[in-house]
Amino acid sequence: MNRWVYLFSEGSKEQKDLLGGKGANLAEMTKLGLPVPTGFTVTTEACLYYLDHSEQLTDEIKEQVMTAVETLAAKTGKKFDDLENPLLVSVRSGSKFSMPGMMDTVLNLGLNDRTVVALAENSQNERFAYDCYRRLLQMFGNVVMGMDNNDFESRITAVKKAAGLTFDTELTAEHWKQIVTEYKKIYQEKLQREFPQDPIEQLYLAIEAVFGSWNNQRAKTYRRLHDISDDLGTAVNVQEMVFGNFGESSGTGVVFSRNPSVGNSGLFGEYLINAQGEDVVAGVRTPKPIQVLADELPEQFQQLKTICESLEKHYHDMQDVEFTIEREKLFILQTRSGKRTSKAALTILLDFYNEGIIDEKELVSRIEAKDLEAALHPNFDEKALKNRESFLSGLAASPGAATGAAYFTAEAATAAKARGERVILVREETSPEDIEGIAVSEAVITSRGGMTSHAAVVARGMGICSVVGCERLIVSEENKATVGDNLIEEGTILSVNGTSGKIYFGEIPMEEVTNLVALDELHTIWERHAAIKVRANAETPNDIKTGMTLGAVGIGLARTEHMFFEKSRLLQFRQLILADSLAERLEVLDHLKKVQKQDFKFMYEAAKGKATTIRLLDPPLHEFLPKGADECREVAKELGKTFNEVKRKTDNLAEVNPMLGFRGLRLGVAYPEIYQMQAEAIIEAACEVMKETDFVIQPEIMIPFTIDADEFAQVRASIEGAIQTSLEKQKQELDYQIGTMIEIPRACFVADEIAEHADFFSFGTNDLTQMALGLSRDDSPRIVTQYLENGIFKEDPFQVLDESGVGALMKLAIERGRRVNPNLKIGVCGEAAAHPKSITFLNDLAIDYISCSPFRIPQAKMTLAQRAL
Ligand code: PEP
Ligand code: MG
Missing domain, CATH: 3.30.470.20 (ATP-grasp fold, B domain)
Known part of the structure; x- marks a missing residue:
């Protein structure tokens, strides 16, 4: 015999699969001796069996339910259909994962024309008893029989209107009796049947309805959005009713x-x-x-x-x-x-830790990536916000900030999102049917409901900014809303601040970084657990500051070519690559050195003495060359050259496959003066900052695109010569290191030879992936998408490190490099490094650090600490 039913006193919190979350917790609380009304749970297995067997409760399930009802009767001293002490129960769904409001509930089950009289007598409150009865008729009708709730509500409204009353609380016992009579008529009209008077029949029907509600549309949508399996089923909890509507002490x-x-x-x-x-x-x-x-x-x-x-x-x-x-x-x-919310999740975990409820390991293991990410979401720019007047406010239900176009229905919101718009869902109140609309929205605003209303709970759970209960907002049925004289129509741009509860017309600019108060404490803890450090890929002072704020222990990759993207800089760079002679190049370099020195000084100061790896120029030249005749003409004019000169040189430098062309140290080999200039700027800037501040600067100069030990040694010697001259000029001692990117397969194979000359390695997995897989970085998306669809790739190798190919090359290079130089410092600075799945792999490689873009740092540090547990 299968066991389909468990008393609360028989289960425990570990049995969520079988008893659902609610059932397992009710059992646990019963075990803890907390004041839980007695009851029992019909299992999720019974639900699955029911759904699989033509939606019929089997005799075995019914028998076990009956036995549990008898136990309930014995424990409470009440009985179904008893005229003196009737047993009333609630029937609630409860699956393994909480799905608030998605499935069904019936309260006051067990009431009928007879027991309502007993309830009135026992409670000495006829009004209360008939109010309970009409609630049962209404919920049972709606949930179990599929009737329209409006049919019921409209009767209440009619009775109130006839009596000249506004609130339900003003209705008397006689009114509720009248409503009960009318409700029973609705059953006749709509279903051609009576409301079932037998509590057992009510119970079986209610259990079936809850089981069936597992497959209703809104529950399915919720599961899809929350990645919950359809195969779990829901349990049903049957529990003795307790009444909160028993008067003023209830x-x-x-x-x-x-x-x-x-x-x-x-x-x-x-x-x-x-x-x-x-x-x-x-x-x-x-x-x-x-x-x-x-x-x-x-x-x-x-x-x-x-x-x-x-x-x-x-x-x-x-x-x-x-x-x-x-x-x-x-x-x-x-x-x-x-x-x-994500912010609350982090704060709570940290407080639990500080209060001694959880230990450090539990703290580290329980922080979720999504919370960290969401906690870093931008807020409105404070200065911009100061000059703005909100026209509406409500309860700040879910924090964050968003701007978008107003839409009034889930359908309209979904359609607008599909057109590429950012959407603000504006509703009187939301119901579970709106779930899809909420999911696509940047923010949700409602005119009614409190902090635990549907909109508030769901938006908070999804991390969507939300303001509820905006009383002055009047949402009309014609897809419009008004606030006093202000009109909101479909497409009106609104900005919503879910932290303050204020709403504004128009767009408000966003703040760049939100500094989590708790982040500092977390960084210290993560660093205690993870051996691998995290640095930032950053070169501008702003990015460096963001990186440091977000926990970088240094800079792992400053791409110096990125310092030339700005318009005025671009011209200087073009002048450099279009120079016809050494003399002309040296003249440009002289100017560039001053600029770069300033850049590096800013960098060192922003990094506050932390490690800085500065990569010498690695410009894919095509990104910097003028494109087309018009641009050549413009550049020629600006540089004082002829159009023909610029055009000829540009054509000359054009490459068919630029990613494999004149990049990285190939530039340093051909034009040693360029790298020399950069090395001098790096060293002189460091010397100056050391003189001006207390920071100890030890620049790590990184040479990109190396394929060969002699190639590297030549470039190293060339820049070291320049460095020595600089240091002599500065009359200063300085520790510096010269290392290389490892980003071309050949470099992996000859890593032992390169390691003889290099102080450190940093894997550039972007290029290494491109070359190991023969997949152009620029053109890969179309191919990768196809390969993902066909199941050839499990992940995009540019996002998640390709362990068996690129990873194998890295292992080989590390092993060969460290064989020659056991102290060789090793980092990884390609995009894939920070992905949690890559980190799982990198964690076993004995590398020293990974380097990634600033916003990915906290998550990378957290994942490293979690993997190290
Ligand atoms: C790399 O190739 O992985 C790298 C970090 O350098 P870039 O992306 O600048 O080529
Ligand atoms: Mg690269």
Whole structure:
């Protein structure tokens, strides 16, 4: 016999696969002795079996459900359909991974025409009993029978209107009785059948509905967006009802054990007095902040706080807790790890670590790449923001900043996104059907709902900026919205600040780097674990500063040709490569040396004495040559040459395959004076900075594109000669190193020979991949895409290091290089180096550092630390 049903007292938190997240946690909390209403879980296996067997509950499942109901009856002293003490239950879905709002729930199950009378008598509150009954009729109709919720809601509206009332809370017992009668008529009208009065039948139908809801469209979409397998199924949790709508000493709410937006400690959430479950999340009534409960029901608040703290300690995680207070008695209905923003995720983990809840290893292993990445997302530029007036504000539900065009439906948002627009979704409130629209949006704005409303929770979970509950926003049905006299139409550009809750018309420029407060602390911890260091690929002072802010221990690759991209510099560089004679070249070089020296001084100062690897020029010449006759004419004019001179020289230098042409030290071999100039500038700048500051500068001069030991030795000798002259002129001692890029397969094979002359190696995996695979860096995308589609490549080799080819060459070069020079410093500075998958491979190679673009540094450091655990 298969086991399809588990009492809460029989399960544990480890059984998420079988009992779903909610069921496993209810079992765990029961085990911990927390005040959880009793109940049982019908397993995910039962769901899968049901879905696979013509959607029928088998007798075996039904029998086990019945046995569990009997146990429930014995434990609670209540019975289904009992006229004195009727058992009422909630029926909720709960799959392995939380899918908020995606599947179905039925409350108050067990009520019927008879038990509602008993409930009214027991509670001494007829109004309450009929309100519960109409809720069951409504939820059951909607969720189990597939009826339209509006059919029900419109009856309430009609009754309120007839009675001249505004709020549901003003309706009396008689009103609810009338509504119950009308609801039952709707069943007849719409389904030609009665609402099932038998609680057992209600229960079986509800279980079937929850099982079936695993395959509803919104659940499928949610799974696709969150990479959740379709094969898991959902469990069903059947639990004794407790009532938050029992009057003023009852209530219900949702709290996070810490602030899910920013991560601060202390309870964060909302509750409603005299309300039932869905009222809080539905955003229909505006809930009160949880701190108010400390005044309204201080004892229960304190108990809730203590429970949340103990749950955090037990689970080592921030919890999202649903609770209900029934006549002053607190019950916990659910706990799960709370969805949070990326910033909050980092802050919480660090606080847990500092509070001793988790140890350093757990801290390192639990930080997720996506959180780090998202925490680095730009915010609005503060200065730009100062001059702007917001026209609307609401609750800052999910931080970040975004600009985009307003759209009012998920469909319109999706279509606009497909046209390439950045989209801001503007809604009265969102529902799970909007999930696709939210996913494509840069930001979500709603006019209703609180911090735990659907829009807030989903946007926060997805890391999408969101402002909810903008009360002055009136969203009309004609794809328009107004705020006072302001009109928002489809396509109106809005800027949304999810951190302050303010909304602006028009675009606002973004800030460049967000410095995470916690990042410094994390860097120290990561560095303790990872042997491999991380440097920055950066050459401009700005990039270097960003790199340092984001944790670089130095600069691993300063591409000096990138210092010539700016317009005025470009001309000087062109003058250099178009020079006809040595004399002319020397004249340009003389000027360039001054410029470069200044560049290097800025670099050293920005790097504050940290390691700096400066690569001598490696210009693929075609990037710098004038293109076409017009540009030649312009350059000729600017350089005081004739058109013919420039054109002839340009044609002469043009290459059919420039990536394999006159690059790197080939330039240094042909025109030693160019590299000499750079070496002198590097050394003289270092000497000057050392005189002017306390920094100790030890430049690492890197020669690109080496293929041969003699080639390298010649260039080294040539620049060392220049360096010696410079040092003598400066009358200063300076430690420097001269090393090489290893980025051509031949260099890997003769790495032992090169290592005799080189102080360090740095693998350029961009070129090494290009040449090892014979795939042009410029033209690879089309081929790579095809190869990925055909399954020939598992990953783009320019993004993830090709272990068996390029990786094998690297291993060989390291082994040969270190055989000759055991202290040879080795780095990797191509794009693929920072990819987490590459890092897994590089971690075993005994290299000293990787170097990558500044924004990738934190993730690279984190991954290195994680792999080293
Ligand atoms: C490389 O080839 O990997 C490298 C870092 O140099 P570049 O990208 O400048 O050729
Ligand atoms: Mg290269």
